[in-house]
Amino acid sequence: MATVQFSTKDKILGAAEELFAAHGFAGTSLRQVTSRADVNIAAVNYHFGSKENLVNEVFRRRMDQMSAQRSAQLKRALAEHPGEIEPIIAAFVEPALDMAGGRAGSGAFVRVIARAYVEKNDALRKFLSDQYGHVPREFAAALATCLPALGKAELYGRLDFLAGALTYAMADFGLIKRPPGTTEHAHRTRIADELIRFAAAGFRA
Amino acid sequence: MATVQFSTKDKILGAAEELFAAHGFAGTSLRQVTSRADVNIAAVNYHFGSKENLVNEVFRRRMDQMSAQRSAQLKRALAEHPGEIEPIIAAFVEPALDMAGGRAGSGAFVRVIARAYVEKNDALRKFLSDQYGHVPREFAAALATCLPALGKAELYGRLDFLAGALTYAMADFGLIKRPPGTTEHAHRTRIADELIRFAAAGFRA
DNA sequence: GTCTATACGTGGATAGAC
DNA sequence: GTCTATCCACGTATAGAC
Numbered sequence: 001m002a003t004v005q006f007s008t009k010d011k012i013l014g015a016a017e018e019l020f021a022a023h024g025f026a027g028t029s030l031r032q033v034t035s036r037a038d039v040n041i042a043a044v045n046y047h048f049g050s051k052e053n054l055v056n057e058v059f060r061r062r063m064d065q066m067s068a069q070r071s072a073q074l075k076r077a078l079a080e081h082p083g084e085i086e087p088i089i090a091a092f093v094e095p096a097l098d099m100a101g102g103r104a105g106s107g108a109f110v111r112v113i114a115r116a117y118v119e120k121n122d123a124l125r126k127f128l129s130d131q132y133g134h135v136p137r138e139f140a141a142a143l144a145t146c147l148p149a150l151g152k153a154e155l156y157g158r159l160d161f162l163a164g165a166l167t168y169a170m171a172d173f174g175l176i177k178r179p180p181g182t183t184e185h186a187h188r189t190r191i192a193d194e195l196i197r198f199a200a201a202g203f204r205a
Numbered sequence: 206m207a208t209v210q211f212s213t214k215d216k217i218l219g220a221a222e223e224l225f226a227a228h229g230f231a232g233t234s235l236r237q238v239t240s241r242a243d244v245n246i247a248a249v250n251y252h253f254g255s256k257e258n259l260v261n262e263v264f265r266r267r268m269d270q271m272s273a274q275r276s277a278q279l280k281r282a283l284a285e286h287p288g289e290i291e292p293i294i295a296a297f298v299e300p301a302l303d304m305a306g307g308r309a310g311s312g313a314f315v316r317v318i319a320r321a322y323v324e325k326n327d328a329l330r331k332f333l334s335d336q337y338g339h340v341p342r343e344f345a346a347a348l349a350t351c352l353p354a355l356g357k358a359e360l361y362g363r364l365d366f367l368a369g370a371l372t373y374a375m376a377d378f379g380l381i382k383r384p385p386g387t388t389e390h391a392h393r394t395r396i397a398d399e400l401i402r403f404a405a406a407g408f409r410a
Numbered sequence: 411g412t413c414t415a416t417a418c419g420t421g422g423a424t425a426g427a428c
Numbered sequence: 429g430t431c432t433a434t435c436c437a438c439g440t441a442t443a444g445a446c
Binding site: 029030031041042050051 | 437438439440441
């Protein structure tokens with residue numbers, strides 16, 4: 001059984017992911033990253049070109065994963081529960097929940113995703129739209145068959161409301177605190193269930 | 206008629222607000238701020254202690270304004286439309302809309318607030334919570350009388366969903382594009398109306 | 411191709427003179 | 429209250445070793 005060899009690039013990505021999750025992007029220096037990864041400070045610029053590009057790469061890995069989960073779960077929802085709204089919304093919400101709860105710095109990776117929108121970087125937003133734009137389109141199409149009375153603009157608008165509520169809740173921005181005696185995962189699952197109910201009613205309005 | 210005298214402190218605040226709105230606070234250096242304000246670089250640390258504290262002060266002015274508008278509009282809603290949900294939600298949503306559309310860099314202010322959360326600026330988050338936490342509590346109390354079946358936890362959770370959807374929509378994060386031929390303000394007003402309908406249905410779920 | 415040592419310019423912050 | 433001078437950490441760039 002061969003020992004796994006981590007390349008310098010992978011070590012940087014792993015260390016950056018952990019530190020970004022714990023302290024945010026502005027709060028993490030490249031010197032912290034390279035120190036934790038046990039590589040030279042110059043390696044990050046050699047492999048990634050800039051800090052911004054490193055952030056993008058860390059972000060892209062998670063986004064690929066979440067988008068794939070969303071598409072797969074949507075496909076299952078349409079096959080197993082045709083005509084129902086809740087399973088479609090669940091397919092949008094739950095993969096984000098998995099990502100948020102999957103590690104110690106809870107909610108951090110939703111923050112990582114949210115950053116892409118906060119940055120007013122038009123090139124990055126175009127990249128995201130080109131790369132992942134098909135996913136919201138799939139959801140809009142799926143919801144349109146359940147809600148024929150809604151126009152395309154209304155549908156996209158409400159998907160935005162859902163995405164905003166989801167991001168905010170999963171990133172721990174809000175008022176809700178986890179009750180003592182419940183696990184982090186149970187708490188997030190409960191929030192997700194409530195969001196699905198809330199949004200389903202909103203879409204039907 | 207006396208010429209208005211701007212103190213060094215006010216000149217810094219004014220310059221900082223413009224630059225933060227345009228480039229975000231990570232993208233704005235204190236040297237840019239003090240250069241535009243035509244004051245010495247050390248003045249900002251003398252008057253505000255740190256860049257972080259300056260950020261707090263700049264946003265406190267706007268947040269005071271928005272929170273006061275929300276409270277006032279909530280009071281009117283309860284007096285004029287007792288027992289109705291939509292006017293309560295409107296009292297939460299519409300002051301944010303005013304703030305988002307009130308200046309050239311549309312959505313810039315909301316975006317900067319969102320950035321504070323994304324960047325995991327815990328000090329700013331605590332500051333916002335301490336200073337303005339009473340406002341969501343007022344809204345929760347108002348909604349509780351309309352929706353006696355909802356528990357306190359559910360109520361706070363749904364207010365978080367509303368706040369997230371609102372922030373996301375006002376900061377232009379989402380899919381919706383302003384249709385050609387409509388003004389920025391008309392577009393935001395339309396989004397606000399749709400959010401109020403969406404959220405009212407969600408609260409009733 | 412990879413990686414390291416090192417240097418450059420800019421950032422926020424501070425001490426002390428006035 | 430305000431300014432000059434200075435400090436140290438930061439992101440980045442480059443020359444050269446392996």
